Each structure stands twice: as C-alpha cells, then as structure tokens.
Amino acid sequence: MSEDLQLAARARAASVVELASELIRRPSRGGIDDYGPVLGVLEEWLSARGLPHRRLHDDAGLLVGLLVEIRGGRPGSWWTLDACVDTAPYGDESAWSFPPACGDVADGWLRGRGSADSKLAASMFCHIAADLAPHTETLHGGLAVLLDVDEHTGGFGGARAYLADESAVRPAGVMIGYPGMDEVVVGGRGLWRATLTVHAPSGHSGSSKTVVGAISRAAHLVRLLDAAELPGVDAASGFPLPPKLSVTTFHGGEGFSVIPDRCDLNIDVRTTPGFGAHDAETLVRKIAAELDADLPGPRPTEVTPVVAWPPFRLAEDEQPAAALLGAAAGAGLTVRAKTAGPSNIGNLLAGEGIPGVTAGFGVPYEGLHGIDERAHLAELPTVYAVYHRAVLDLLDS
Template sequence: MTQDPVWQAAQVDLESVTELTTDLVRIPSRGGIDDYGPALDHLGSWLRRRGLRARHLRSPGGEPVALVVEIAGALPGPRYVLDACLDTAPFGDEAAWKHPPASAAAVDGWLHGRGVADSKVAVAIFSHIGVRLAAAADQLHGSVVLLFDVDEHTGSFGGAKTYFCDAGPVDGVMIGYPGGEHIVVGGRGVLRARLHVHGVSSHSGGSRPTPNAIAKAAALVHELGAAALPGPVAGFPPAPKLTVTAISGGEGYSVVPDLCTLNVDVRLTPALDDRAGEALLRACVKAVDHAWPDTPPTHVELTTRWPPYALPVTAPMVRELAGSAGVYGLAPTPKIAGPSNIGNYLAGLGIPATAGFGVEYEGLHATDERIRIASIAPVQAVYHRTLLRLLAAR
C-alpha cells in the first residue's frame, strides 16, 4: 500500500483532517440550540483557501441549512454526493464528561467531543477528498458534490431537502455516518403520528364523573402496546417496531382535561409499510374510541412517512466501497439499520444511498463521544478510491 497514491494522500492528510475536525468540534453547533454561522464560516473559509467554492443553502425563512461544494470533472459522467452533517446532538450533562464536550481533547489515540463522530470527522474527511478530486478534475468523468447539513439533528433535514428538491439527476449519495464494521445499505422506514385524544372537560371536584382525556389516552397507549406486529422478512432482518414517544395533556389541578396528545413512532419494513402502519394506528384508535362512546373521536395527524429501503449489494456504490475497503485491509459487511436516516428520504426520491461507513467511535449521542484517530486515514482512502473508480472512464 505504501506505493498507492490514494493511501499516501490519506496519510499526508491525516494531521490536517484531525486539525479541521478539532476546530469544528470546538465550535458548538448543536441542532436547534447554537448559531450555525461560526461553524459554517470556518469550514467555508477552509474550503475557499484550498480553491473550493462553497455556497450556502438557506431555508425559505432565510436560515442557513447547509454548505454545498460542486466539483465538476472535465468529462461527462455520473454525479455522486458526499453527505455529512455539521450540526450535532446536545451536550447532555456536561459535568458527566471526562473532557468538556467542546474541548476536542486528544487522549491516548482518541479524539473527544460532541459531534466528533456524528459527523464532524466525516465533514473533514470529505472536505479533504474534495480538495484531492478538484486537483484531478481533468481526469474525472462526472462530478462530486459535498453536502454539509446543519439541520439534521433537529430531525428536519432541511439542508438535504433543500438541496435535493432541485438538484437534478443524482446517481448516488454516500452519507458519512461513523462505524467501520458495516456499510449501511438500508434502513427501516418511519411513520410518525400525533394522536389527539379527546375527553370532556369539567371541574375535577365535581360530583359527576366525566371522561378524562388522559385516562382515555392511557387506554390507547395500552392498545398500541398490545398491537400485533409482523416479524422480520427474508432479506430485511429488522422487524417493525411501534413506540409511544411523548404524552402531553392537562394543566393545573382543578380541570378534567379534554385533550391529550400522543406522539407515536412506527418503524417500517417491507412486512409493515406506511399504509399498513397507518391502518394499524387507525384500528387501535377506532377500538378505543368505540370503548369511550361519550367522547369525540381521536384525530390522527400524520407527520412523517419515510419508506424502508435496501440497496442490493451489487449496486455500484456498495460494490466499490466494499472493494476499496478490502484493498486497505478492512472488511465491512452490508447492513440494514434499525434506525431510519436521510437515506430513507432519498429512497423516496429514487436516489440510492449508503448511510454509514466511517471511523471507529464510542459514545455516539452520549457522554464522552469520541473517535479513534488511527481509523481516519483508512476511511478517507476507501471513499477516495471509491469515487475515483466510480468516476473513471467506462
């Protein structure tokens, strides 16, 4: 491997990738909490100093949602997107961290900090690959887009949605979520709903009992928990899952509540798609409404529909990622993930996406999030080689 120019480039870039990752971790960019401007400005300046023109994407309200760089090859060909989020999860209890979450402390071969794994190191790796590809653009058949989202951890995915709504043809997206054991080729879909459960308002001290919306909602929670779900199917190991994730209703002490809202998250598979999931929710609602005849019917508000998806292992991105990983001594296996991700959204647009192959990590979204520094260079080499092969002459 010592004579391989891609491997050599990754080794040369390692110090710079670590430095950029460190800089970004030291700029808090928690989704929905921090101002994203400083992180976007720092990364944009870094890219411009290396000859890459970055442009901001903004929401309809004018808020920044992503940074985009387009690298065009000299010859026509496919178009691939490297996608990583620049915003992060919250810090949680800062006192519980061994090293402050924005310290980017490097200790015993590990780099610590919130967002270091998800996904600021991927931002740094992809940025360096972008610089390398731009320097060789005259040899590329096609183009590469760097897409760095700052609206991912809010759950809105505003950057990705803004970009892909008018991006034109895209042959594939590689998302830089961490973890080197697998190439994530699919994921369970998700159906999310708010169930607005109605009771009858009255004084809590009154002598006549009236239907309490919270009690009715509790009955609905029980009904949902007892619902029968199908098991796994061939080729898609994860099973469906239904979870009540939030309950809100009532106020004070003296009023019997007439409204209680449940948030319900249904993870979808080919055995339980969005239509079947919706039918399941409505059947549970109907059963409880029937048992509470003196209350208005429950209102079902559907908020999210993302399909389950799974790429074939013969898909070009999957094949080249796996092949390149083998060249550098890695052996990731294809995996269909339990959690949903932006790959599910892209599947709904007909765009194939891998949603994870990256650095070794611990503590994702948890206390003491960290990455193993030694895993950076091999990951960079894998993605770099993959893109060179995907954009080579056919």
C-alpha cells in the same frame, strides 16, 4: 487497494485532523449555536484551495449547509459525500472530563463534540474533494460534498435545500460519513408518525357523577395499540426487519381536581416494504375506531399524520454500496452490510427518489451524543483511503 492511495491517506491525516479540530472549536449545536463560524472555517479552507462551493439556504432564507461541487470532464453520474457539521448538545458539561469544544488530540483520540458525529468526516470529505480537483478532466460525472448544519435538529435542511436546488445535479447515490468501522448501513426501516387526540367529557374529580375522562380513554387506547398485531419479517422481500409500533408521548390533564376532556399521544410506527405508511395509518385508524366503539366519547378520536418516510435497502452489489464495501475489502477490512432499525437521512433521500444511500463507515468512536465524545485517529488513514478508492471507482464509469 493501491499503495499510492494508502500513502496519500497517511500524508493527508494530519491536515484532516487539523481542520476537524478547528471545526470542533466552533460550537455548532443544532438549534442552539450560530452556524456561521463553523461554516466560515470550511469556506476559508475551501477558498484557499480554489474549490467551488456555495452556501445553502432554506425557504425562509436560513443558512442550512454548504455545498462543494467537483465537476468531471466526462459524462457520467454524480455522487455525494455527506457529513453534518452541526452537533448534538453538550448535556451536563460538568460531567465531561475535557471541555466539549476543546478539539485537541490526547492519547490518539480527537476530542470534543462533533469529533465523531461528524466533523472529522466533513474534514475528510473536503480533503478528498481537494485530491480530485486537479484531475477533473479524467473523471466521469462529478462529486458533491454536502455539509449539513440542520441535521441534529431533525430538519435535514441542508439535504432538502440541496435536492431543491435547480442548479445542483441530482446525485445517483450518497455516502453519509457517520462513524464506526464494523458496518456499512445500506438500508433502514421507514417511519410513519402521527398525533392521536382523545376526547371525553370534563368533570370534577370529587363529583358524585362518574366521568370516564380523556386520560382513562387514552390509557385504553395505549393498551389497544400495544396489543396490535403486526406482521413479522417478510422473507420474500429480503428486508430483514419487521415493522414496529411505539407510543412515544402521552399528555393530558392539569392539577388534581379536574378530569380532563383531552389527551394527546404521539405514535411512531417503523415501516417496511411489506408494511408501509398506508398500512400503518390504516391500522392506527382502525384501533382508534375500536376505542370509540368500546368507550364512546363526545367526539371521534382524531388521527393527525405528522411525517412519513419510506424504508430503503440497497443490495450489496448496488452502488454506492458496492464501491464502498469493495474498497473496504480491498483495504483488508471485514465490514458488514446492515439494515438499520432506526431511520436516518437515507430514508429522506429515498423518499426523494435517491435509493442509493450508505451510512456508518468511519473511525471508531466513543461518547457520540453523550459525554466525552471522541474519535480514534489510528484508523483515519485507512478510512480515508477507502472513501477515496470508492469515489474514484464511482467516477471512473
């Protein structure tokens, strides 16, 4: 990596931390706080530097993000840096050793909710956009910076609004600024989720007539689901993880004297290229039919699909993974490419036809989504220089 980039990154670090601190001081807990103040800080900063930006709204008109666009002077692909500026809730504030919205620096750590996930990355990406702006005539394609405020809700409204925006250029790939320096996530299992509704005759728990209630039928269904045979790792596909099925909620009944006539379960199936959403649904419906045959009820068990995201995986020589891993190696870092078990926004993007997604390269951190969230700043110049180098390489062709 060039010495000029490293020197520029060190010079930028104080400004990156200053903006991130201001963002942390504006609470933006997903589904709880008003996002106007935190986006207002970003808008003021961007406007002061003449960087083109605009707000993103969902179909209901709700504010879900901010988009910065740096258009190059030569033809080429567009690439996106993505960081959320909404956060997880604080949890038990009395358990924190510092105020969750303090945004200060102590012993080399930036402290407060969002410092790790992902207000420091949001600040860093805005600064990289500012670095590129004076040199647009030499860039191919363009760079978008997506600042999502509907990420921790699970709605990913900013990403959805960005992809639905007809005036925005669809990117060839996205780099998501989650923290952690050891790994770059280049893939993830997909998911298929459904609600299962089990029916049974109702009755009085004290009646002399025996009734197999919905809870008993649902418990049998859980045993069948837990015993389901799923395929292992498909070596031929190159995908390193197997599918997984979990029962995640179980609701039914009230009080003591009534045997309920309904019980609802939530099912989460993590999918792979060799075992996709269709396979998951086929398996779960087969198991539901087996329950109805073993313990017949007044109505068939209902299977209601909720959401499906495809799995995705980039090879290390595919973009933008190649640019990011190459820049990290150039900075002397040993960074592992990882296919994640949990799904992430990369699955949503893959479902929208954008398979080129990375996530998970940033500064070391502690307390993400927990108490005393903080981000270590000593590594910030290196992380900044790696992203800057990767973006320049992507926009150079």
